[in-house]
Amino acid sequence: MSLRLSDVTLTYPDGDDRVTAVDGASLTVKPGQVIALTGPSGCGKSSVLAVAGTLIRPDSGIVEIDGAAVGDFSEPERARIRREAVGFVFQNDNLLPDLTALEQILLTVHVRGERPAKYREQARELLDAVGLSGQENRLPNQLSGGMRQRVNIARALMGPRKVLLIDEPTSALDQARGRAVVELIVRLSRERDLAALLVTHDLQSLEVGSATGADALVHMLDGRLLDSEVVAA
Numbered sequence: 001m002s003l004r005l006s007d008v009t010l011t012y013p014d015g016d017d018r019v020t021a022v023d024g025a026s027l028t029v030k031p032g033q034v035i036a037l038t039g040p041s042g043c044g045k046s047s048v049l050a051v052a053g054t055l056i057r058p059d060s061g062i063v064e065i066d067g068a069a070v071g072d073f074s075e076p077e078r079a080r081i082r083r084e085a086v087g088f089v090f091q092n093d094n095l096l097p098d099l100t101a102l103e104q105i106l107l108t109v110h111v112r113g114e115r116p117a118k119y120r121e122q123a124r125e126l127l128d129a130v131g132l133s134g135q136e137n138r139l140p141n142q143l144s145g146g147m148r149q150r151v152n153i154a155r156a157l158m159g160p161r162k163v164l165l166i167d168e169p170t171s172a173l174d175q176a177r178g179r180a181v182v183e184l185i186v187r188l189s190r191e192r193d194l195a196a197l198l199v200t201h202d203l204q205s206l207e208v209g210s211a212t213g214a215d216a217l218v219h220m221l222d223g224r225l226l227d228s229e230v231v232a233a
């Protein structure tokens, strides 16, 4: 199992009190599977991603990445898992204005303390995989919104990834481009055996249960995960 949350609860301080953002959530995402998570603003979707990606320790419950219970890990070990095994795609592409598409991807290698030169070919292959071959020397302001999001996705895939966590990837895109980005995430997750958890309000782009769409849609309300609509075998 690549990503498993078991009875996870997360609270945040709220004045003298605490607010419950995630309330006993359990979820399994298998390798090659894309599970979409949806629900009203403030229901806890981003908090689920943060816990799943080891950015926040939950109050209780177990988070397993590739079979390892990461709650037992020290902070440096959790940081290593985050750098190596987990790819994040956020709503805004967060690309650095002075770096080319290829350099954006190689930056993740640099951050891991490795020599980027060794990974140039792999970074080029990733740009090919997201449909950006020939665009590697472009700066962000020379790319469209959809292309920037593709660089963002390629960057999240650099390294020995097991889990892909995606927060509202289509919010800055029109519907056709949004659908293409979801299709891309689904295709790459299946090809690379990644467990992908995708938060979105954009239900139209998901095409749940179709060949190119998410495998299942899980609704969230007040910190709780409700039944999923379609669950792939």
Ligand SMILES: Nc1ncnc2c1ncn2[C@@H]1O[C@H](COP(=O)(O)OP(=O)(O)OP(=O)(O)O)[C@@H](O)[C@H]1O
Binding pocket: 012, 013, 014, 019, 020, 021, 039, 040, 041, 042, 043, 044, 045, 046, 047, 048
């Ligand atoms: N750092 C924080 N400190 C205190 N409360 C927080 C913090 N982050 C989130 N919350 C609260 O936790 C709850 C869940 O927030 P979260 O951002 O996970 O929801 P969401 O479903 O992702 O919302 P949105 O769709 O608007 O991004 C909300 O009540 C929110 O106000």
